Amino acid sequence: MTPGLLEDQLDSKSLGLYAALHREFYGIWRALSTVEDSEARSLNLPEDWQLPPVPDELRGRTVELVVTAGDDATLREGLVLNVDAVMLDFDDTFSPTRAGVLRAYAHLRDLSHLEGTPLMLRPRPHYLPEFSFRFTGETVIASLLDLSVFLAHHRHRSPLYLYLPKLERPAEARFWNQVLRRAEELLSLPSGTVRPCLQIETWSGAQLAEEMLFELRERAYGLNAGRWDYVFSLVKHLGQEAGPVLPERARLGMDQPCMQAYARLLPSVCVRRGGRAVGGSAALAPDPQDPQAALSAVTQDKRREVAYGYQAAWAGLPSLIPAVREAFSREPPQARGAQGAGPEELSAFPPVTSVPLAAVREALGIALDYFAAWHAGLGVIVREGRIEDTATAELARAQLWQWVHHRVRLTEGGTLSPQRYRELREEHAQEKSFAGELLDTLVLADTCADYFPLVAARLRGWEI
Numbered sequence: 423m424t425p426g427l428l429e430d431q432l433d434s435k436s437l438g439l440y441a442a443l444h445r446e447f448y449g450i451w452r453a454l455s456t457v458e459d460s461e462a463r464s465l466n467l468p469e470d471w472q473l474p475p476v477p478d479e480l481r482g483r484t485v486e487l488v489v490t491a492g493d494d495a496t497l498r499e500g501l502v503l504n505v506d507a508v509m510l511d512f513d514d515t516f517s518p519t520r521a522g523v524l525r526a527y528a529h530l531r532d533l534s535h536l537e538g539t540p541l542m543l544r545p546r547p548h549y550l551p552e553f554s555f556r557f558t559g560e561t562v563i564a565s566l567l568d569l570s571v572f573l574a575h576h577r578h579r580s581p582l583y584l585y586l587p588k589l590e591r592p593a594e595a596r597f598w599n600q601v602l603r604r605a606e607e608l609l610s611l612p613s614g615t616v617r618p619c620l621q622i623e624t625w626s627g628a629q630l631a632e633e634m635l636f637e638l639r640e641r642a643y644g645l646n647a648g649r650w651d652y653v654f655s656l657v658k659h660l661g662q663e664a665g666p667v668l669p670e671r672a673r674l675g676m677d678q679p680c681m682q683a684y685a686r687l688l689p690s691v692c693v694r695r696g697g698r699a700v701g702g703s704a705a706l707a708p709d710p711q712d713p714q715a716a717l718s719a720v721t722q723d724k725r726r727e728v729a730y731g732y733q734a735a736w737a738g739l740p741s742l743i744p745a746v747r748e749a750f751s752r753e754p755p756q757a758r759g760a761q762g763a764g765p766e767e768l769s770a771f772p773p774v775t776s777v778p779l780a781a782v783r784e785a786l787g788i789a790l791d792y793f794a795a796w797h798a799g800l801g802v803i804v805r806e807g808r809i810e811d812t813a814t815a816e817l818a819r820a821q822l823w824q825w826v827h828h829r830v831r832l833t834e835g836g837t838l839s840p841q842r843y844r845e846l847r848e849e850h851a852q853e854k855s856f857a858g859e860l861l862d863t864l865v866l867a868d869t870c871a872d873y874f875p876l877v878a879a880r881l882r883g884w885e886i
Contacts, residue, residue: 425884428555428562431524432571433531440570442608444557447601451563454548457593467636472696474614476643477581479540480698483507484734484750485743486542488703490515490801491568492526497533499740507540509736512568513547513587514651514812515802518875520554522799527571534575540583542619543572547588548597550875553884566601573616577609584618585646588873590626590655595637602641614641619700622688623648623813624655628768632691644698645688647732649676650813652684654820656769658870661824668824669774670781671817676726680770683763689731701727701735704742705809716807717745724749738809776831782838782846786861788818790850793857797878816874822865840866856881 429437483506489497491512500508510533512518512526533541545568552562569584576582586598602616618638622631622645635642653674661667668674676685689699704724708716724735724746737746788805792815795803802811822843824830829837836842843865851858860878864871871877 425554425556426520428552428557428567431555432527432567433574435574436527436571439574439605439608440562440567441557443566443570443601443605444560444563446604447566447597448560448563450597450600451548451566454594454597457591467633471636471639473635473639473642473644474617475696476698477617480507480643480734483540485746486700486734486736487740487743488515488736488738492522492529494529494532496740500743501539503740503743505539505737505740505743506734507542507583509542509544509585510572511544512564513544513585516546517796517799517801518546518550518553518564519799522801523552523554530571531575534578541576541579542583542585543568544585544587544621545569545572547873548586548594549588549873551879553879569601569605573605573609577611580612580615581617582611582615584616585621586618587621587648588624588651589620589622589634590624591630592633592637595620595634599638599640617641617643619644619646619698621646621648621651623651625652625659625769626655628652628684628687628763629765631687632695635691635695635697639695642697644692644700646700647685647688647702647727648813649681649684649702650817654813654817656771657817657820657824658872660769661820661827661870667774667777667828667830668771668821670777670784671814671821672781673772673774676723678772680768683767683770685727686730687763687768693731698734699730699732701732703736703738703809704746705738705811705814706742707739707804707807707809708741709807713741717742720745721749725752728752774830776833777825777838778833782822782825782832782843783849785818785822786847786850789815789822789861790847790857792818793860793874793878794851794855797856812874819861819864819874820870822861823867823870826865827870 485505486507486509487500487505488509488511491510497508546564548565550564552564552567555562589595606615620634622628657668692699704720706716706720720742727735728750735746737743788810791805792810825838826840826843829839831837863877
């Protein structure tokens with residue numbers, strides 16, 4: 423795919439803001455990947471800092487609907503159900519095809535007249551370039567492009583809400599603070615108009631949550647949990663090491679002490695710093711013929727978050743809004759004291775020496791089905807009663823990589839060698855299909871790739 427010129431596709435207001443941000447921050451953005459983790463560890467935070475007050479209009483709002491950018495039907499359904507806020511998602515539920523990006527931007531502009539319900543933007547992660555367009559011969563920064571369209575057409579809102587995904591270290595939070603401050607200046611907005619919530623969904627991010635929040639202390643209002651992205655990040659960072667491997671996804675629930683430590687960490691930071699803790703997505707898809715089992719499971723999951731001190735949570739489908747709201751209506755979130763968690767506690771997953779063949783097949787199915795959908799322009803799918811998105815696909819392929827890399831023993835006998843993996847993958851998809859080629863590249867690599875969209879882009883010869 424040959425990238426087009428951004429100047430030919432973007433409206434003048436959005437282009438003007440993006441051009442100014444690109445000129446000022448392109449070099450800083452390119453250098454982010456070179457920042458060493460040791461730099462983050464050297465930060466010494468003061469003891470007495472606090473975040474600005476949580477915006478009044480968010481207090482008491484407990485259910486935020488995740489809406490794939492450009493999906494007007496889901497957004498309207500959520501509004502009919504009186505959802506408390508709408509999060510327009512360019513990240514985990516979005517496929518960044520050229521047509522999808524342009525459609526989402528047109529929808530974002532159309533929503534500028536929507537009143538009443540707070541709109542929140544989750545731009546693409548900071549690491550991701552825009553594959554379809556170039557600007558003055560240079561790579562377009564996808565996250566800043568999404569941000570520019572949102573701010574240019576919704577500048578009349580105050581506050582303007584963002585979720586910042588995939589943060590791993592303070593340098594990235596500092597980059598965002600500089601960008602948002604400059605965007606406010608360019609749009610003549612009062613300082614602090616743009617209010618972000620930081621997503622703590624990476625292994626390093628969980629260890630540095632307070633440090634990253636400190637970098638955005640002038641404007642941030644809270645922290646958000648993303649469990650499957652977090653587990654994926656853990657596999658990616660620790661899976662190379664010799665030793666027991668992580669079990670299948672079904673055994674990585676919130677009943678595990680390590681996941682409870684992660685879940686408790688975010689509210690404890692928010693209590694210390696005056697922020698709002700937002701729980702993750704309720705991602706079960708109710709069976710239309712018998713929805714109660716899924717709805718009850720969602721309510722139970724969210725009640726656990728209420729007990730930990732979360733003030734709100736996401737719903738992955740409009741049909742889940744009542745179940746999430748029910749969990750938060752029973753009792754008000756309780757503020758918790760400091761409950762820090764160290765690396766050992768956060769990473770103490772139940773080790774296994776073998777995995778069942780059914781779990782391998784399930785991971786294969788999730789990854790292949792999602793990759794095929796993503797390549798076709800669909801960023802979220804419902805599969806066997808669950809919502810699958812980029813986060814769950816990343817986890818599936820990372821677990822396959824770890825199991826193959828360590829030649830994990832199969833419960834039924836034998837090991838998951840590269841050859842055995844290929845045989846199982848061929849039951850689902852041919853090697854020459856996009857999904858099969860992408861999964862083979864990811865699973866059979868010597869190291870676990872950072873993020874699959876970058877690998878997919880290289881396979882297709884896209885400029886990044």
